[in-house]
Amino acid sequence: MNKKYGKEILIGIVPVLIAFLFFVGVNPVPVLLAGIIGVSLLLMVRMRSGGGIGVGESRKTKAKLPSFLTFDDIGGQDRAKKELIEALDFLMKPDLIKKFGIRPLKGILLTGPPGTGKTLMAKAAAHHTNAVFVSASGSEFVEMYVGVGASRVRELFKEARTKAQKENKENAIIFIDEIDVVGGKRDGGQQREYDQTLNQLLTEMDGIHTSDTPRILLIAATNRKDMLDSALLRPGRFDRHIQVDLPDLKGRQHILQLHSRNKPFAEDVLLDDVAAQTFGFSGAQLESVMNEAAIYALREEGQFIEQRHLLSAIDKVMMGEKTDREAANEERERVAIHELGHAIVAEKVRPGSVSQVALSPRGQALGYVRHNPQGDKYLYTKEYIEEQIMIALGGAAAEEMFYGGRSTGSRNDFEQAMGLVRTMIESGLTELGIVDSQMLTKEEYGKANGEILEELMTRTRNELSTHRRVFEQSLEVLTKEEVLSGNRFRELLRDALLPTA
Structure with missing residues (x-):
């Protein structure tokens, strides 16, 4: 018809x-x-099965859209990806692992800082194994009603098995993000909702039989591994713990390349320089840098993204957007003196390290000093940490030299300095020797902290006292132009050190 x-x-x-x-x-x-x-019944059945007029067509079209993620789309985690792929091969090659008597893994725990790609790796694992992917967040299992969380754990595993059978797939991957919410250490009370939920999760993991079809693999992610219950971490449950660290220089270059594929860049853009200046950035932060750089180019109605847009994007991700706060001249001069103090000390202890001195407010900062990349460092000597503390104290020392006292602008500098002192004490780099910092009394810790900071503050004051001319010459340029490049600053520093006629 x-x-x-x-x-x-x-x-x-x-x-x-x-x-x-x-x-x-x-x-x-x-x-x-x-x-x-x-x-009426016929129409209801057709609508539920996707056969309704218009609606069924849109659902079928949506199902055909590609939504997978591969390991090649994840940058900066070569070691972690290699370790995860090896574990996934246990799912994909049952005959080979049976030959060697290998017990397939039941659970894989991804640990590391936020934004490093733990969730992306779990999704890529599902595509790599051609498995059904079911995900949940730890907070979804937490309820005030007893037993609700445990029932949701059961439903999650049941859903994975049912979905795999419907799609005729041999493997199913369950991903639980923020597992520390539900898998935290138990305190002995068996009536708590958290404990019942965790007990149910342990029971479900014990019930995973590696010879059954579909095969279930549980992948979980957390940035607080120390909070997890020991029963969850033992072999036979989470058999493999994979550390997903912040990317190194090579990894940052790879991530930036991935996020630059759909963006128009000027010919002189050097992503390697951006990678060098973003030490300590996570993959999420690097993606944000590329996105913010594109936004800056769009604001200026430019055709391409330029290097200056990328540098501004780095500052924004680190400190926030520029603000419209207008400070009085006296306050602007004080901020300029403060930032020049940081810059002068940085140039004296690490020549060539200053990239830019800026007086423009950004985020909560009224000014800032950008430093040139010194290369990725993971080990620090006592001398290096002391130099870093002196750079942090340079702003307060400069204010004391010109105004006779400090301001609240040194608060973050002091927090950074005290954090570095704590690192020295815990690493056995102080006169206290090798000690357990938790066994030190507050008085002992406070005395050691005060002596170290006072000694380094004295060294910082002595260093700045011989560079008053640098302050005077640089202050005029900085307050007028608001930005002082590293090369220009070094020229002023050299001119000020020349003997006067």
Whole structure:
């Protein structure tokens, strides 16, 4: 029957059928009611199965769209990816691992700082193994009603098995993000909702039989591994713990390349320089740098993203957007003196390290000093940490030299300095020797902290006292132009150190 005229033919048949029933002496009302009910049920079934007019077509189209993620789309985690792929091969090659008597893994725990790609790696694992992917967050299992969290754990594993059977797949991956919410250390009380949920999760993991089909693999992510219960971490549950660290220089270059594929860049853009200046950035922060750089180019109605846009994006991700706060001249000069103090000390202890001195407010900072990349460092000597503390104290020392006292602008500098002192004490780099910092009393810790900071503050004051001319010459340029490049600053520093005639 032609669909175009189907409705018209149906409408024409109905009155003829009613007339025929009257003619033969049959009451047409029950027949009409049965017909209406039958048509309604048919429409409901078609809508639920995606066969409704328009709706079914859109659902089928949506299902065909590619939504997978591969390991090649994740940058900066070569070691972690290699370790995870090896574990996934246990799912994909059951005959080979059976030959060597290997027990397939039940659980894989991804640990590391936020934004390093733990969730992305779990999704890529599902695509790599052609497995069903079911995900949940730890917070979804936490309820005030006893037993709700445990039942949701059961439903999650049941959903994975059912979905795999429907799609005729041999493997299913369950991903639980922020597992520390539900898998935290138990305190002995068995009536707490958290404990019941964790107990159910342990039971489900014990019930995973590696010879069953579909095979279940649990992948979880956390940035607080120290908070997890020991029963969850033991072999036979989470068999493999994979550290997903912040990317190194090579990894940052790879991540930036991945996020630059759909962006127009000027010919002089050097992503390697951006990678060098973003030490300590996570993959999420690097993606944000590329996105913010594109936004800066769009604001200026430019055709391409330039290097200056990328540098501004780095500052924004680190400190926030520029603000419209207008400080009084006296306050601006004080901020300039403060930042020049940081810059002068940095140049004296690490020549060539200053990239830019800025007076423009950004985020909570009224000014800042950008430093040139010194290369990725993971080990620090006592001398290096002391130099870093002196750079942090340079701003406060400069204010004391010119104004006779400090301001609240040194608060973050002091927090950074005290954090570095704590690192020295815990690493055995102080006169205290090798000690357990938790066994030190507050008085002992405070005395050691005060002595170290006072000694380094004295060295910082002595260093700055011989560079008053640098302050005077640089202050005029900085307050007028608001930005002082590293090369220009070094020229002023050299000129100020020349003997006067």
